[in-house]
Amino acid sequence: MDIDTVPGHVVGEAGRTAPVPSPRTDAAGARFDAIYETYRLLLRRLAVRRGIPVRDADDLVHDVFATYLANAANVRDVHGYLIGAICNAARQYQRRERAAPFCDGQDVCAVKANDDLLDGVIANLVIRAALARLGSSCRETLQRFFLLGETAVSIAESRETSPNYIRRLLNYCRNRVRSIYLQMES
Numbered sequence: 001m002d003i004d005t006v007p008g009h010v011v012g013e014a015g016r017t018a019p020v021p022s023p024r025t026d027a028a029g030a031r032f033d034a035i036y037e038t039y040r041l042l043l044r045r046l047a048v049r050r051g052i053p054v055r056d057a058d059d060l061v062h063d064v065f066a067t068y069l070a071n072a073a074n075v076r077d078v079h080g081y082l083i084g085a086i087c088n089a090a091r092q093y094q095r096r097e098r099a100a101p102f103c104d105g106q107d108v109c110a111v112k113a114n115d116d117l118l119d120g121v122i123a124n125l126v127i128r129a130a131l132a133r134l135g136s137s138c139r140e141t142l143q144r145f146f147l148l149g150e151t152a153v154s155i156a157e158s159r160e161t162s163p164n165y166i167r168r169l170l171n172y173c174r175n176r177v178r179s180i181y182l183q184m185e186s
Contacts, residue, residue, distance in 0.1 A: 036065055043086040050090040060089045130180040138173035145170055
């Protein structure tokens, strides 16, 4: 059989054959073009609104449409899929950008000195050491009240005591932690 007569193929440059686009492919391509034109500006605007620079927002939009094109048969709600995809892409972009300034593209990442970060770490360690010196009752009460957001009433109910006792205990424990912290700081 001659290559010029292969059904469903045409001869292109350098004698290579290429499949003839079927009407179904053209319809799918036209549908994709319509979806692209409908959502391109909206997705770009959403990316920029989420803090993505304009120069990178277009790249994210193209990535979203590329993933849509690869999964178009599995997508039921095009609008929801595209909006969710651009939001996820923007979040991933921001995660990468937050991590990037520390390394500046180097193979070995040397964290830059930051006095605020260092002071925060030191204060956190000192506070942890101060809390470790407290008794378990104070430590648990402070943790439940300040970290877990429980009320004095709920703590009192679980300990089978009065809310006023818990409030006095919180006051005592805060003062105790403060004095330990000041001793450790000096």
